[in-house]
Amino acid sequence: MREVTFLEAIRLARGEEMERDPNVFLIGEDIGRMGGAFGVTEGFYEHFGPDRVVDSPISETAIIAVCVGAAAAGKRGVAEMQFMDFISYGFDQVVNVAGTYLYRSGGKTPIPIVVRGPSGGYIGGSLYHSQQFEAWFFHTPGLKVVQPAFPDDAYGLMKAAIRDNNPVVFYEHKHLYRRIKGPIPEAHEDYIVKLGSARVRRYGEDITVVTYGAMVHFVLEAAQHLEKEGISLEVIDLRTIKPLDMKTILQSVRKTSKVLIVYEAPKTGGVGAEISARITEQAFEWLDAPIMRVAAKDAFVPFAEPLEKFVLPSVDDIVFAARELVAY
Amino acid sequence: MSTTRTRRKNGQQRVAFHERLEKSDLIEIYRRLWFARLFDEALYDAKKKGRLRRGNVYGSRGQEAIMVGTTYPLRPDDFVSPIHRDMPVFVFRGMTVEQVMCQVWGKAEAPTRGKDSWSHMGDMNLGIVHSTSMLGSTIAVACGVLWAQRLDGRRDRVLVAYTGEGATATGPFHEGLNFAAVHKLPLIVVVENNQYAYSTPVELEVPTKTVAERALGYGIPGYSIDGNDFNAVYDTMCEALDHARAGNGPVIIECVTYRLQGHADHDETRARKYRPVEEIELWEKRDPLVRYRQYLLSTGQFTEAELPEPPLDIKEQIERAIVYAISSPDPEPHTALEDIYDESAGVSL
Structure with a gap:
């Protein structure tokens, strides 16, 4: 190594x-x-x-x-x-x-x-x-x-x-x-990671969080905070966005029955919409709450720090969304 | 009016490469010119009579000398990327007429298996590079094909990329030629200046007097020649090939011609509105087939009977291929989902 x-x-x-x-x-x-x-x-x-x-x-x-x-x-x-x-x-x-x-x-x-x-x-x-x-x-x-x-x-x-x-x-x-x-x-x-395979980066019971990229780190940080409140996140790092590893996602959804999708791109028409639709189509009966998304606001990524912070998703956004989902 | 506006260094005289052709070459060239003409006529006819019910027919009547003149001097290992008015080029570079017709009819046996229409096909084993509807984009792709040759130490294989005068206004045309010129890639861009990009006349596409002048921006040779004169096209092509093979970089050859038909068969009525009738009549008189036949007769090597108009066996060959395509099987619907990904490398789940 x-x-x-x-x-x-x-x-x-x-x-x-x-x-x-x-x-x-x-x-x-x-x-x-x-x-x-x-x-x-x-x-x-x-x-x-x-x-x-x-x-x-x-x-x-x-x-x-x-x-x-x-x-x-x-x-x-x-x-x-x-x-x-x-x-x-x-x-x-x-x-x-x-x-x-x-x-x-x-x-x-x-x-x-x-x-x-x-x-x-x-x-x-x-x-x-x-x-x-x-x-x-x-x-x-x-x-x-x-x-x-x-x-x-x-x-x-x-x-x-x-x-x-x-x-x-x-x-x-x-x-x-x-x-x-x-x-x-x-x-x-000669190590490779096959394309199309997600990885569970943290096992949990209450909410399945599907995410990728930098957001994986944000979600893992949020998971640590939430653990202290007794909320347990299962964190799926997609790694490959296309093709989607639905098998890993659905397996987790059947366990937790609640889903939060976190991505950094503008919310509308993003990858999260497709994941949400597929879960609804393929595992609706397993869901106990609406599928939620935390993503960037539908804006461009602005320069000034307060603006950028306002537009892009934060660890706090993930924590709040997870609390809401658990309470649903 | 002379349409030959050749830009030449030092005013030196062009080598008359065409004078070195054997009699057998001359006959073959004559037959290829007719193949191109008859191919176009056969498909217009098939569309009109309802034998071809789907897709457009993009005419090439009057542009035959360009297709034949630019391909005849090529080596078997050179590359071409034909566009929609170059269908016969696929045959000149090794596809069968049957394959081409299967492509036109969208059949399972077509090079694209019925996935794409008309000229959007290729065969890398024959050195035919696939183009798209966005004509300029292939100029940039051509650089990659040539880069692969460079990596293999094959710097003398030339790629002839065809495009229209309208496509010279696109970004990829510029990026491709700029890249090719920076790296001295053996790329020959043949601009078929048939004066119209769909309905838009050349003066609304190109601000310079000739399209060839665009070459100045890349520091490369640009020729503007009479695209309806086979010998002019052939001689220029031979010169450009020598230049490119020697490692001197790309060349632009603007072949000035005229689109006698509409943009495609669906455009025949409107095409008469956006173009003056006198213009069409003028260019009908510059028929490259008539001119080449006159040239051949003037050499004294041929009798009238040796140069039939048209050679009937070619007409029959094309008709046989059409019959073959019509009777050949359609693609199975489920094959629409094949060939989206290639998983043979085994690095995907």
């Missing part, structure tokens, strides 16, 4: 995959000589050279398209969005080009690409450096969407994403990059 930061886990996973498979290459803005805005690619350029660590022009469309075209020709490109917010520039490539490619090739041309980058708020990044728009891609067939919360998952999921034959949109919450540390397996163990 190696004790590393969340960021280092992602860096190591990609480096090890590049050593393992010469078809893997990276492309993004400032990832070469500089090693990436957050340093997630530090040292790669010197080691793997400019053809496998491509310093791209500021062209999100081209960055993703290069991965798509190279994938059609047998390579595995990992595209870095300097901030996940910028993926909107490359939206057509992700949704209409990568997402549809296998389908319109009659199943003959898989597109193994990873589009990854830092997402999320709580850092004063304001409108274009804070967003969580995973719902855009959650809605699109042909894509997988991943967002880990711990270094071991980030490590194992990144390896699985690179080896997966489908386009994977990989969200790395920048708030976790250097704050969260944890053990990851050694390189020779």
Whole structure:
């Protein structure tokens, strides 16, 4: 085991995959000589050279398209969005080009690409450096969407994403990059975390909390507070948002009969709505209370601290919602 | 009026590559031009007569010299990414006419298994890169196909990406060409300037006198040529291929032509309203097939009888493929949910 930061886990996973498979290459803005805005690619350029660590022009469309075209020709490109917010520039490539490619090739041309980058708020990044728009891609067939919360998952999921034959949109919450540390397996163990598998991060009796990304840490903190009040949360870290691990979710729902879904994105039309609908469709008779959601308010992520705090979900929001649910 | 506006360095004379072609090549080119014409006629006819009941037919009448002239000098290992007015290119690069017709009729045997329509197909084994309805997007994807060649040490494989003059106004066209030029990728962008993007005339799509001038922004060669003159297209393509294969980066070839039909078969009535009749009549006179036949006769190598109009066996070949497609099975409904994901890598639950 190696004790590393969340960021280092992602860096190591990609480096090890590049050593393992010469078809893997990276492309993004400032990832070469500089090693990436957050340093997630530090040292790669010197080691793997400019053809496998491509310093791209500021062209999100081209960055993703290069991965798509190279994938059609047998390579595995990992595209870095300097901030996940910028993926909107490359939206057509992700949704209409990568997402549809296998389908319109009659199943003959898989597109193994990873589009990854830092997402999320709580850092004063304001409108274009804070967003969580995973719902855009959650809605699109042909894509997988991943967002880990711990270094071991980030490590194992990144390896699985690179080896997966489908386009994977990989969200790395920048708030976790250097704050969260944890053990990851050694390189020779060839550890992967299968895409589509959730993980119960804390077992409990009263409420099932379904969450992912930075919110996992918020929920775990809330669970500690609530434990003192005699409220016990079962915390499911989705890890992969698409495909959804409904099996793990439903298993927990049948045990607790109450569900709270916590996500950082704007509440309306978010991933939580789909999870809620599916639980209602598949386990309605097990529910003792309405399914509740804690999410960001339907606003953009503003700059000033009081504004950002007001918009994004907090540990307190989770605590209050859990109390309400228990009392229902 | 001359439509040949070639931008050339130092005013040097272009090599007449076409003069080096053998008689057998000339006949093959003549037949390919006719294949393209007859393909278009057959599908318009099939749609009109109700043999083809679904999907649109995007005409390519008058653009035959571009399809044949840009593909004839290619190597078997080069790549192409055809668009909706290049259907014959799929056949020139190795698909069977039957496969193409199955695609048009949405059949199970089609390259897309009935999932997508018309030109949105490809076959990476044949070097045919799949395009989408957003024409500019493939220019950027092409860079990736070429990047894969670079990683494999195959820098001399060229990709010919077709697009329309309207699509040169899109972002991906720019990002793709910019990337290709920065990294000197062997990308040849063939702009079929048929003067209309659906109903929008070229002057509302492109602010410069020629589309080829866009090349200046990338520091690459841009040619504006008569797209209805096979020899001009062929010669320019040969020159561009030499340039790209030598590692000098991308090239834009603007083939000036004219869309004699509507945007698609559904647009024939309105297309007569948004375009002046005189313009259509003028371009009818510039028929690339007539011009190439005249050229062949002028070489003294052919008799009139050797150049039939049309070669009937090609017409029959196309009809046989249509009959094949019509009688071929439809896709099973449940296959609509296949090929959304590829789980063969086994890293997913």
